[in-house]
Amino acid sequence: MTNNIYWTLYKDYADQIETGALQPGSKLPSENELAATYQITRETVRKGLNLLAQNGYIHKVKGKGSFVLDTGRMNFPVTGLVSYKELAKRLGRKSRTLVYATERVPAGESIAKELHTRPDQLVWKVIRAREIEGERIILDIDYLLADVVSGLTKEITGDSIYEYLEHTLHLKISYSKKIISVERATAMDQAYMDIGNDTHVVVVRGYVHLEDTTLFQYTESRHRLDKFQFVDFARRESNHELGDQ
Template sequence: MTNNIYWTLYKDYAEQIDTGILQAGSKLPSENELAATYQITRETVRKGLNLLAQNGYIHKVKGKGSFVLDTGRLNFPVSGLVSYKEMAERLGRRSRTFVYETKCVPAGESIAKELQIRPDQLVWKVIRAREIEGERIILDIDCLLADIVTGLTKEITGDSIFQYLEEELHLKISYAKKIISVERATTMDHDYMDLGNDTHVVVVRGYVHLEDTTLFQYTESRHRLDKFQFVDFARRESNVEHWNK
């Protein structure tokens, strides 16, 4: 239970920032105060604060504390590793998920290449459309190693795969490599998304790894061009030592 409380801390403060309860420049309570409030360790508090920082909500100043940054609620962050369910909550928009496919199949040549496995190795293939404010504007195609991920159902994929992996299978998801490109829309894009006359989509390819570095998930998240701006929050590390060399 304690391991998940940092998500509660993250969501609590992300919501307060998104809704304007906490304004840009506001200072968050200290780590000791947050630890007392949530009845957790300072290490767990730091995990929540680090996630807020990674997603551009706060700036941590050494020796001074954590301060709220000016952030837009419709930004779709490139960095960070969160589920769509968590992202939808952050966007604060009415949303639904349509599950078109959840099945265990041989990977085939193209997916095997992405996951670095044999073509006959089994994977879960999941196809879902995301509807926001009445329009299907995201198509997610996920492929997960079946020897690591077990027991997927349509009910699970309609809710949150990441939540199932972490809370039920106790997998430790660590990091992902992401590649973003603009590509011509496919027949599947037109069938499963409300593209209108659009001819291209933004494609975010993700390669997700466990804590032991195992690549276990390949995903294509295909977005309608006019609905998102993809934002990364960059920090410049001090180069004082470098310049003084």
């Protein structure tokens, strides 16, 4: 029974936050108060609060309590390699992927530079919009080396490329470098995203490597300004680790 109550606590507060019953900045009851209300231990309360924090509903401040975050913006992780399918599952919102292109083409000069390859090298060009709760708010443009990735189809790109790479092709995706910038919206953004009168979008460029260090994917993930915040967590090293700089 106790194992399920932390989920009940999570759902209760997630629902209140999503419906606006709890506004951004509101403070949740203390752990002791929640433990008394739900008749559970503080350890079980912490499980529920941690789940709320992990899913972007609250921010826990040591010594001060838990505070409601603005859920109008969805947390998009900067670090880590997470597929959109995995992210959508975490967000718990109604979403779908719209595939506009899955084609094998020569890389061309600009993409060849990004992938450190030849302009005549064949690559998969994949263009997909991510629709969340009826609005197309992300445009993903991916280029993958065709001699590394074989057999892509519209069905695969509409589901999860990474799932296909790892489970079918048995490739080991290892690490990536990401560059984030705010840029003027392009004609493609206007056509494939619901950006209204916005003139700019957030662009996350990613360079993804396999375990053997092969750079096999270059991606541009383009985001509507009002819907996403980019989140990272950092730990300051101790003075001796920093060399007392």
